[in-house]
Amino acid sequence: MVRIANGQAFWGDSPSAPIAQVRGGEIDYLTLDYLAEITMSVLRKQHERDPSAGYARDFVELMSEIMRECIQKDIKVIANAGGVNPEGCAQALLDVAVSQGISGLRVGVVTGDNIVGKLDDLIHQGVSLQNLDTGQPFEKVSDRIASANAYLGAEPIARALAEGANVVVTGRCTDPGLVLGPLVHEFGWRWDDWDLLAAGTVAGHTIECGAQATGGNFQGGWRTMRDLAHVGYPVIEVSADGSFVVTKHPGTGGAVTTATVTEQLLYELGNPTTYLSPDVTADFTGLQVREVGEDRVEVTGAQGRPPTDSLKVSMAYSDGFQGSAMITYAWPDAVAKAKLADEILRTRIDDLGLSFREMRTDLVGYGSVHGRVIPPEASETSEVVLRVSIWADDQRTVSRFAAEIAPLVMGPAGFTGLLAGGRIRPSLVMAYWPTLIPKTVVDPQVIVRDGV
Amino acid sequence: MRLIDIAHAKSGDKGDSVNIGLIARDRSNYPLMVREVTAERVAQHFEGVCLGTVERYELPNLGALNFILTAALGGGGTTSLRVDAQGKAMGEALLFMEIGV
Structure with missing residues (x-):
């Protein structure tokens, strides 16, 4: 069984939450999401002004508080905090380790999502880059593009872990990939175990919005939620067969019920039979959600099929x-x-x-x-x-x-x-311009950098 | 009776579309929801707000329906001048719907 926590659902989420996840109970992985749809454009601007910038500095601040503990307790940290400069983010983490005399840091850096330099080539190759939602042609905005990033999947994250990383920093990648990567690494799931990959993707979706799974922003009974001031962020206990239990650390506020978990499962969902990711196409219509204890809800029944040949790009x-x-x-x-x-x-x-x-x-x-x-x-x-x-x-x-x-x-x-x-x-x-590109255009790279 | 008496809801944005997950508080009310809360009725309910189409998906396993309303957020999350630019409250707006028993 592998325990994966979410400690950050968006850039600007509670700085205390990830610390509480590390200190409030046992976990194996801490996952953190920093990138909203247009965050990349802001980071790219910062990077243009200062080549060492362009990533989520909040993440480095957080790590300067918890890095020693995470390494001691063997908690691995997976974050998409790299923005447009994952290498810079990794360097900042290595600097923290040096300045605090922490040994044993191994930072996996995932790159390859930034395709802003490939757009012209893509157009020459006949990729339309038309707006995925509206169908509008790319010419309308081509001279005003501030950032363009493909959503990478779980594979490079799993690769970084296999190469010994204990912190993985990515740029743009899917939120569920932050969870599926560790699961593939831990359980040795194959990249064509579609049902298992779907289960891991559903698991990631369940915790990607942090406390929304545990009683935060709970429409179905916000009055009934106890102690939201100290709301517990979600922890999932995942088994090798892909079933998982959603829970939270003891003594924290909020609650984990079938209702809180179901609201999160439906959050930002499109066609429930066709939840797209680079790793798998997941089907939610066979999911079973049941309470198996106090603040413990089990989710089973995910089904998967092969992913499409396209990658989603966010510009x-x-x-x-x-x-x-x-x-x-x-x-x-x-x-x-x-x-x-x-x-x-x-x-x-x-x-x-x-x-x-x-x-x-x-x-x-x-x-x-x-x-x-x-x-x-x-x-x-x-x-x-x-x-x-x-x-x-x-x-x-x-x-x-x-x-x-x-x-x-x-x-x-x-x-x-x-x-x-x-x-x-x-x-x-x-403004946001979603589009699709052929998967073959992107070649995710992984480098693991050792600290002292 | 209004939907809020038998269901809860969660909404979120994807570009200019909003999705609303509608969940029966008691599984026994799911068939009633399926009968009453059709895509057509939801489109009527959000007339003037949803300028596009309404699509409905059924998730009997979760006792839930999922609705996708297109052209519903005044252009989409990052450019919309709406107070509720991301449609966070639209799930609750759906719960205001009157249904027959």
């Missing part, structure tokens, strides 16, 4: 600027005042002749989230927040829009100030 491209302001209006007539202010603003923007892609108004506290699906109560609300947002091609338009917010104080009575501080700053929009 980011710059796509104009946005800005957003929030103004609070209070009783009496909070909603009417906010609506009048919005009208004044729109008239002024119109008078200025600003051209923009979209301007949006929301009354926060009055149907801004559910809209017409759940209409707000007709009775008067004691306050409402007017939220006005704009999206334009250029920064100047957003700045000019921003300059029209403060003058609204002379609009309807009841402007109580801006909720989110001073004048809004235009922010560069990074």
Whole structure:
């Protein structure tokens, strides 16, 4: 049996969670996810300014706290914290080991996901790179690409472990791959044991969103969740036959129930018979989820079939600027005042002749989230927040829009100030461009670097 | 009766699409969900919000239905001006649906 923990579901997740996973009970592997869809574009910019940067520094900070313990306890760490510079991230870890006098660090570095330099070749080879969701042609964005990374699978991670790594740093790879890699390595599963690879992929999906499997963001009964302040992040105990038990460390908050696990299984799921990854196509429709003890839920029944010949690629491209302001209006007539202010603003923007892609108004506290699906109560609300947002091609338009917010104080009575501080700053929009490429284009590389 | 009385839900984003997993609190209510919560009804429920299509998948093994709503997030997670840019609350919006018994 192999115990795999998740200690980070996204960049910005609790810094305490991975430490609690290492100290709160026994685990064999700690997996950490740092990369959201557009994180790579931010990291690439950092890397251009400073060639030693371009990875998740939070991960190195974390490792400077737990590296010694992990090596002593033989807990292996798998993280996609490498961003666009996994080698730089590995170097930073080796530097930590030297400065703290830690011996025995072996960092596996997985590269090959970054294909930004191959895009022209791909187009020449006839790969369309069209948008996977919308079908739009790549020419639309080809001159604005900020990053392009293929989702690697579990294979290079398993290879790094086989070569003796005790920390594996990757760039872009699938979240479930962080878990499947160790399982293949530990159990010696073959790369055509489709049901087992599917089971490992489902296991990875179950813990990839951290505390979402253990009562965090639990829609089915958030009131019933005890001590969410100390919510336990998930640990899975996986058997060689691919069945696994989801649990968490004793004494932690939250809960593991069939309901919390089922919500996570369905999270961001598409067609449940066809969960795609580079390693296997998994089928969720045979899964059985049952409680086998307190905070212990067993998952069995994953089925798999061969993966497709394609790899998913995540690209980011710059796509104009946005800005957003929030103004609070209070009783009496909070909603009417906010609506009048919005009208004044729109008239002024119109008078200025600003051209923009979209301007949006929301009354926060009055149907801004559910809209017409759940209409707000007709009775008067004691306050409402007017939220006005704009999206334009250029920064100047957003700045000019921003300059029209403060003058609204002379609009309807009841402007109580801006909720989110001073004048809004235009922010560069990074949009997401998913596409597919032939698997043969990418050749994942693994290097294991020894510390002292 | 509203769906919230018999089910819980979880929603998330994939580009401009949102998926909503709808889970029967008691497995015995799953057939009722299958009968009442059709793709057509969900499309009606989210009229004006989901500008694309609604597809439904059945997971009787989990007592759950999975819905994919396309063109539902004002352009998608990273560019959307929506307050709920990632559709995190859309699962709960589905639970507001009235169903017959």
